Amino acid sequence: MxxxxxxxxxxxxxxxxxxxxxxxxxxxxxxxxxxxxxxxKHLRVISVLQWVISFLALGLSCTVLLIYMFCTDCWIIAALYTAWLVFDWNTPKQGGRRSSWVRNWTVWNYFRDYFPVRLIKTHDLLPSRNYIFGYHPHGILCFGAFCNFSTEATGFSKKFPGIKPSLATLAGNFRFPVLRDYLMSGGICPVNRNSLDYLLSHNGTGNAVVIVVGGAAESLDCAPGMNSVYLNKRKGFVRIALERGSDLVPVYSFGENDAYKQVIFEEGSWWRNAQRRLQRIIGFAPCLFHGCGVFSDSWGIVPYCKPITTLVGEPITVPKVEAPTQEMVDMYHAMYVRSLRCLFDKYKTRFGLKESDVLHVM
Known part of the structure; x- marks a missing residue:
């Protein structure tokens, strides 16, 4: 031609x-x-957006829809689902109902590539043991925790053969219709005593419960460039580890705080006090945050394309003690904090931080 x-x-x-x-x-x-x-590029944006909308609005939307259906000719469908909901109410606390099919959806590969999210293994884990992963930092929506431990997009099962991860989140999420089933399909469980005890003592070995230790309180202080974790007063997960003889594993995600920008109010201000009160009432902190728009760089709820690299640290062997003393809890908690600091310091310069940057444990 x-x-x-x-x-x-x-x-x-x-x-x-x-x-x-x-x-x-x-x-x-x-x-x-x-x-x-x-x-x-569009598929990556859509894959992330569907998760954000699902997490923020799916539960409430389905609850309203279920109530509305009782007032229509579709009331029989609503009644049958409600009956199933009552029958299935305790399933989240008994290991849930994970689906390998859902965890391997192609959509999660696009989700992974949007940021991108990476999972790095630093030590082997034995399938003959159970584990409690402490995930840090919380960020706004825990994108790294979800992608790495509730999907197979970053190859968790291949990197840790014989280990089955279960990401723990607010128990209130499992009271919403449809959302509870969506969460359980990814292996997500309630972060309460009954659920954790079942996974660590009635479900064999090779279980890894992933707890975002800082919780809602930590999310109020997350922002790009922040390297701080709420850990000094968070010792309940260490006590559970001792009671169940489960090894502790520190996990740190570089870049988790960079996904959104947040307005952080000063301690003692009216807005911060209001956030604290709502956190105690509803279980999560109402953060004032923003990302980018769907089709432009304007403000929106789509997170920024910032790399998130999750490092799974060296396990701390924990003995089984039915009634651990406070001294024992404090000792293993101190060991955990030292291990987390070492993990952060060893890898920080590889992921954009300076040698002088330190991890603030609050």
Whole structure:
């Protein structure tokens, strides 16, 4: 085609329209690649957006829809689902109902590639033991925790063969219709005593319960560039580890705090006090945050494309003690804090931090 064009074009034409057409033809092979690139970018945004909307609004929306259906001709469907809900109420506290099919959905690969999210293994874990992973920091929506431990997008099962992760979240999420089933399909469980005891003592070995230790309180102080964790007064997970003889594993995600920008109110201000009160009432902290828009860089709920790298640290062997003393809890808690600091200090310069940066434990 290019030869024919050159043959039938005079010098003037070749310098003008013919030259432009020839340049256009030369670019044709790259058009499919550009289309694929744009398509993949949109799919990545959609995959993240669906999770954000599901986590923030799916439960409430389905509750309203269920109530509305009782007032329509579809009331029989609502009644049957409600009966199933009552029958299935305790399932989240008894190991849940994970689905390998859901955990391997292709959508999670796009979710992973949006940031991207990476999982790094630093030590082997024995399938003959049970574990409590302490995940830090909380961030706004725990994107790293969800992607690494509630999906197979980063290859958890291949990197830790024989270990089954269960991400623990607010028990209140499992009171919402549909949302509870969506969460359980990814292996997510309530972060309460009954659920943790079942996974660590009635479900065999090779279980890893992932607890976001800082919780809602920590989310109020997360912002890009922040390296702080709420841990000094969080010792309940250590006591459970001693009671069940489960090893403690520190986990740190570099970049988790960079997903959103947040307005942080000063301690003692009216807004901060209001956030604290609502946190105690509803179980989570109402953060004032923003990311980027769906189709532009304007404000929106889509998180920023910032890399999130999760490191699973060295396990701390914990003996089984039916009634651990406070001294024992404090000792293993101190060991855990030292191990977390070491993990942070060893890898911080590899992921954009300076040698002088320190992890603030509050």
């Amino acid at each position: 290019k030869t024919m064009l050159a043959a039938y074009s005079g010098p003037g034409i070749l310098q003008g329209t013919g030259s432009s057409l020839l340049s256009a033809l030369q670019q044709l092979p790259s058009v499919p690649w550009l289309c694929r690139s744009k398509m993949e």
